[in-house]
Amino acid sequence: MNATLAKPRPTGPSLRAVIRAAGFAGLGAIAVVVGLSNVLARQPADMVQAGDPLSPPSQRFPFGTDLFGRDVASEVLHGLAVTVSHAALAMLVTIAAGGILGFVAVRFPLRTGAGLRWLAGILGALPPLFLAILLIGLTSRDFAPVAAGLAAVPLAFIRAYDRSRGLARSRHAEFARATGIPATTLLKRDLVYEVRDGFLALATRSLAAVTITLSTVSFFGFGTAPPHRDLGLMIASARESYFDAWWTALFPALALMAFILCARLAAALDEGEQP
Amino acid sequence: MSARLLTIEELTVATPGRIELDRFSLAVDAGETVVLLGEAGCGKEAVMRVLAGAPRSGETISGTLQFGAAPPERAAKLVRPPLRVAYLSGAHAGSLSRHASVSSQLVRVIARKLGAARSTARAEFALALERLDGAPPPSAFDRPAAKLSARTLAWGLVAAAFAQAPELLLADHALSGLAPMPARLLARALLAEQKRQGFAILYAAMNTDVAGWLGGRVLMMRHGKVVEEGPIARLAGAQAHTYTQTFFKAMVPAPLPPSAPRASARGQPVLQAYGVEFGRDGAKRPGDGLTFELRRGASLALLGEDGSGRRALTRVLLGLDRPRAGRVVLDAVDVGILAEKMLLRLRRRVAMIAGTDDVLDPRMTLWDTVSEPLRAHLKLPRELVANYRDAALKRVGLASLPGDCGVSDLSIFDKRRLQVARAIVSAPLLAVIDEPLRGLDAFAQSVMRDLLRNFRAQEGPSFLVITSDFAVAQALSEEAMVLKDGRVIERGALADLARAPKEPQTRALVDASIGGLSLAPAQG
Numbered sequence A: 001m002n003a004t005l006a007k008p009r010p011t012g013p014s015l016r017a018v019i020r021a022a023g024f025a026g027l028g029a030i031a032v033v034v035g036l037s038n039v040l041a042r043q044p045a046d047m048v049q050a051g052d053p054l055s056p057p058s059q060r061f062p063f064g065t066d067l068f069g070r071d072v073a074s075e076v077l078h079g080l081a082v083t084v085s086h087a088a089l090a091m092l093v094t095i096a097a098g099g100i101l102g103f104v105a106v107r108f109p110l111r112t113g114a115g116l117r118w119l120a121g122i123l124g125a126l127p128p129l130f131l132a133i134l135l136i137g138l139t140s141r142d143f144a145p146v147a148a149g150l151a152a153v154p155l156a157f158i159r160a161y162d163r164s165r166g167l168a169r170s171r172h173a174e175f176a177r178a179t180g181i182p183a184t185t186l187l188k189r190d191l192v193y194e195v196r197d198g199f200l201a202l203a204t205r206s207l208a209a210v211t212i213t214l215s216t217v218s219f220f221g222f223g224t225a226p227p228h229r230d231l232g233l234m235i236a237s238a239r240e241s242y243f244d245a246w247w248t249a250l251f252p253a254l255a256l257m258a259f260i261l262c263a264r265l266a267a268a269l270d271e272g273e274q275p
Numbered sequence B: 001m002s003a004r005l006l007t008i009e010e011l012t013v014a015t016p017g018r019i020e021l022d023r024f025s026l027a028v029d030a031g032e033t034v035v036l037l038g039e040a041g042c043g044k045e046a047v048m049r050v051l052a053g054a055p056r057s058g059e060t061i062s063g064t065l066q067f068g069a070a071p072p073e074r075a076a077k078l079v080r081p082p083l084r085v086a087y088l089s090g091a092h093a094g095s096l097s098r099h100a101s102v103s104s105q106l107v108r109v110i111a112r113k114l115g116a117a118r119s120t121a122r123a124e125f126a127l128a129l130e131r132l133d134g135a136p137p138p139s140a141f142d143r144p145a146a147k148l149s150a151r152t153l154a155w156g157l158v159a160a161a162f163a164q165a166p167e168l169l170l171a172d173h174a175l176s177g178l179a180p181m182p183a184r185l186l187a188r189a190l191l192a193e194q195k196r197q198g199f200a201i202l203y204a205a206m207n208t209d210v211a212g213w214l215g216g217r218v219l220m221m222r223h224g225k226v227v228e229e230g231p232i233a234r235l236a237g238a239q240a241h242t243y244t245q246t247f248f249k250a251m252v253p254a255p256l257p258p259s260a261p262r263a264s265a266r267g268q269p270v271l272q273a274y275g276v277e278f279g280r281d282g283a284k285r286p287g288d289g290l291t292f293e294l295r296r297g298a299s300l301a302l303l304g305e306d307g308s309g310r311r312a313l314t315r316v317l318l319g320l321d322r323p324r325a326g327r328v329v330l331d332a333v334d335v336g337i338l339a340e341k342m343l344l345r346l347r348r349r350v351a352m353i354a355g356t357d358d359v360l361d362p363r364m365t366l367w368d369t370v371s372e373p374l375r376a377h378l379k380l381p382r383e384l385v386a387n388y389r390d391a392a393l394k395r396v397g398l399a400s401l402p403g404d405c406g407v408s409d410l411s412i413f414d415k416r417r418l419q420v421a422r423a424i425v426s427a428p429l430l431a432v433i434d435e436p437l438r439g440l441d442a443f444a445q446s447v448m449r450d451l452l453r454n455f456r457a458q459e460g461p462s463f464l465v466i467t468s469d470f471a472v473a474q475a476l477s478e479e480a481m482v483l484k485d486g487r488v489i490e491r492g493a494l495a496d497l498a499r500a501p502k503e504p505q506t507r508a509l510v511d512a513s514i515g516g517l518s519l520a521p522a523q524g
Helices: A016-033 A072-105 A112-124 A128-138 A141-151 A154-166 A171-178 A183-219 A231-237 A247-265 B042-053 B102-114 B118-133 B138-142 B150-162 B180-197 B208-214 B232-237 B242-251 B311-316 B340-350 B366-377 B382-396 B411-426 B442-458 B470-476 B492-500 B506-516
Strands: B004-015 B017-029 B033-037 B060-067 B085-087 B166-170 B200-205 B216-224 B225-231 B270-277 B292-293 B301-305 B323-330 B350-354 B430-434 B462-465 B480-483 B488-495
Touching: A016 A247, A072 A112, A072 A141, A072 A154, A072 A183, A072 A231, A072 A247, A128 A141, A141 A154, A141 A183, A154 A183, A171 A183, A171 B042, A171 B340, A183 A231, A183 A247, A183 B411, A231 A247, A231 B270, B004 B042, B004 B138, B004 B200, B017 B042, B017 B200, B017 B225, B017 B462, B017 B470, B033 B208, B033 B225, B042 B060, B042 B166, B042 B200, B085 B150, B085 B366, B102 B118, B102 B138, B102 B150, B118 B138, B118 B150, B138 B150, B150 B180, B166 B180, B166 B480, B180 B208, B180 B506, B200 B208, B200 B340, B208 B232, B208 B301, B208 B430, B216 B232, B216 B242, B225 B232, B225 B242, B232 B242, B242 B442, B270 B462, B292 B462, B301 B311, B301 B470, B311 B430, B311 B488, B340 B350, B350 B411, B366 B411, B382 B411, B442 B470, B462 B470, B470 B480, B470 B492, B470 B506, B480 B492, B480 B506, B488 B492, B492 B506
Parallel strands: B033 B200, B033 B216, B085 B166, B166 B200, B301 B462, B301 B480, B350 B430, B430 B462
Antiparallel strands: B004 B017, B004 B060, B216 B225, B270 B292, B270 B323, B480 B488
């Protein structure tokens, strides 16, 4: 029998890598749109009576106008910019107070880290939305981005703490300790590699989580106050007109969905809204 | 004349840029034992993959396979062989899920292979275990793989293979990574069951010891080709091919070193133990406390099987665990009175080289792994650190690899050498060497032995060698303590222990490592 060569199976990037690339591409595109929002928007933010109230999408107003005659397309661009900037701030709070603190807390003396883990476990059992509203109530509406970031901290803390504890108890860490490598060197080693390998994943997961919290807080009226309107507030203010003028809520909702979806894709659809 | 069971014709396996197996042909008769022998990547793994029907992604395969009297089939076409083939992997191969019950996984495989109900397969598995002399009871396999020792897991895998009533047993490094005693016991079990069931064995091995135990026909492989073929009895005595000669020479245990010069044994004590009691409380008697000292430049082997208490003793000696009683003095400092921070400083002069992959951080790079002890312990300029690092990597033969290469990308042998490089830059007083040759092929073992001897000769650390292989102890130490059930049962010079062991356990360890070609009747 003549021998014949079998066709090699094609090799290429994994599905996970493709999903992540698509997510980052989407986030990059959104970042460009946000950066150029003042240029791309035809009307300044909160410009009333730009046209007739509740005009349907047309050549002049591609996304139509709202109850006050504001250009919905321009408002979506401005709202997206506010949402993205607030979400970025909230994400940094989550990373700093949740990710990094959780990672370092394992090495705290006198069971302080274990105590913090216990506290995070209790706070993590509460819905982040209620935590955010509580924190805003204790401070002010301007505090909303920080409150949304802090509300996501317990879950980020737990995840980072458990990961760090696994590393601290690993064979290679024990091997290093047996040869006199100090704890600070091991911590530095873990931080360097976790920031390198895990920072983007934590950042994108947190971004999706805090965006949902921030937008919901705004939708309920506890978040951003006019004249700065984010997408959550825009959807809330379209409640009156939504059933007669669908475009007033649909386009802000689509923009919000696109942003959250891109963040989740960039996190390779890892954990839904958990940071 | 025995019936022909398997015929492989012109089998070629290629990956982009590399030919793994080059026009390989082989015929195996019923009841025959054939050992494919060679270092890692010589092509035997490719043969096993094709026969097991599990080629790698991207491999191109050509040639034909013929099972029994069935017509030849293209090897590239993944056929279900018309005879019962059992695949036996090693306990370290990770072929089982770590978190599910081992017995349920094995029973599922047996049931599928036999086309029988799970209850029947479970009964077959239990029967196979019963037939194996020294095997654990079936209930021992109700736990997840992660919680079983490699030795127990190996018994389970072997019993599952036997329960499939195979006509051909594909053993892919099945005894690799096991200590000599259990490996020899399992080899004996393989031969006994082969005699009972009459199956053929095709064994992929990287060391000559298994070939010796199993006997039969050996195919010496290199770069995807067979360079020499013959019965092990002949090959062990006279090899025709230069490569075979080198391979067998690499496996010959090193000759006993001459008595250590008295001066080296009279250096300053590095490690002293006074009445140390370690491990769990059970079965300990008063007076079991261990007293010994290890002097600068000397080497002591802790010999014993897995679970004999060697590692528990080492942890106590390094101050990682407290002894139940007694005192440990490391570099003239009583470790029992030191705070953790001071202990850590003391342990800077300790290096460790272990026979497992997970002792190096897989996230680190080659350069970082070697430089870390220097950066952590000494405030040296970068250039000096780089010089020490490069010199150490050059000595272990890793200088040609890119410095940013990740540890996870390295082979087992490279990881082992990297540990030696890390130990070299630490300039240790004491090096703990834990099963340094386990899982390596013949050449790699030979290189590691030389590296460790060279390390000891040049840097002069004391060696504490943990091993279950008497030959390894002989190669790296002059004296040994034999441990069993957490107690030292015999101690003395290795030459004396080899000549006249007093305890049966010591004799078993000596026999398992040096016993040689005696298990199998001559074939072919």
